[in-house]
Amino acid sequence: MATRRNAAAPLAAYVLHHHDWSESSLILDLFTRELGRIVVVAKGAKRPYSQLRCVLLPFQRLLVQLGSKRQEEGTEVQLLRSAEWGGGGAMPGGAGLLAGFHLNELLLRGLARQDPHATLFDTYAATLPVLASGDDAGTAAALRAFELHLLADTGVLPELHVVTATQRPVDTGARHLLHPETGVQPLRDGETGLPGAVLTALQVALDARDLAGLRSACLGAPVELRNQLRQMLHYHLGTSALRTRALMVEVQKLIEP
Incomplete structure (x- = not known):
């Protein structure tokens, strides 16, 4: 049971880079404290009503939960199940x-x-x-x-x-x-x-x-x-x-x- 709770616990993460995956989704490079640098797919993140749209920003601490893994062009990609703002200051400018x-x-x-x-x-x-x-x-x-x-x-x-x-x-x-x-x-x-x-x-x-x-x-x-x-x-x-x-x-x- 402890292993399951730990596996389901949100991960602290930052968005390092993203690019389009389809008309509605994104592939993101995340830097996480627990897993290091990982690649995730955020399905539907580009849709106007997506809750992820205003959250997946660089330099903002996030709390993310991951789903299943898959192979995409030789790279292991995990499904981003959820992401929410994890606190922090304003985005740097200039x-x-x-x-x-x-x-x-x-x-x-x-x-x-x-x-x-x-x-x-x-x-x-x-x-x-x-x-x-x-x-x-x-x-x-x-x-x-x-x-x-x-x-x-x-x-x-x-x-x-x-x-x-x-x-x-x-x-x-x-x-x-x-x-x-x-x-x-x-x-x-x-x-x-x-x-x-x-x-x-x-x-x-x-x-x-x-x-x-x-x-x-x-x-x-x-x-x-x-x-x-x-x-x-x-x-x-x-x-x-x-x-x-x-x-x-x-x-x-x-x-x-």
Whole structure:
């Protein structure tokens, strides 16, 4: 009986992406705390009178219940039986909206289906309100913290407080490179990299699961960290460019004088 109750319990979820399945239905990528990233079909969701129509929105916490599974073009698709709003703040707008789609793209590219990441789910949920705050520096730090969590949770982020090749502690007074293949390595004088003190602070916060501390550490070298993580993400996600990042660049060009 306990197993049946657990199986029927609503799942916390966010909509990452959707596309049309028929004239009246949608296929959705959901990020759930319990099951990870899953694909569901929402039958009739496009109909004007559907209760799902105004609920299945990005960046809104949902409580969903699933039905039967089926194979659709080689992908396991589950039936979305119901979905209701699970609470949360306003949807981010402007630059925050683009930042939110950046998070969704990272999850779509970086996570395998049916692979739960409960801590990353909680980090995603805690990041969305920051994106809606309008604080540019805070938004940038929140993005970097999420990217670090994604890389760490998927097992591709090296230990940041040691030089990867030697496993010796980084020199907190020197700069280091965060390389996708060779990990953390020291730099020569004059080269651009991340301060060892920042790398150490990032690792301490990651180990302690201290999201606020991680965001604070990201403020120590915002531009350098963004550039280093960009290379890491492109390498491990198998892409030379993220669509949302390219869109951010184009938007920035339009608003700059």
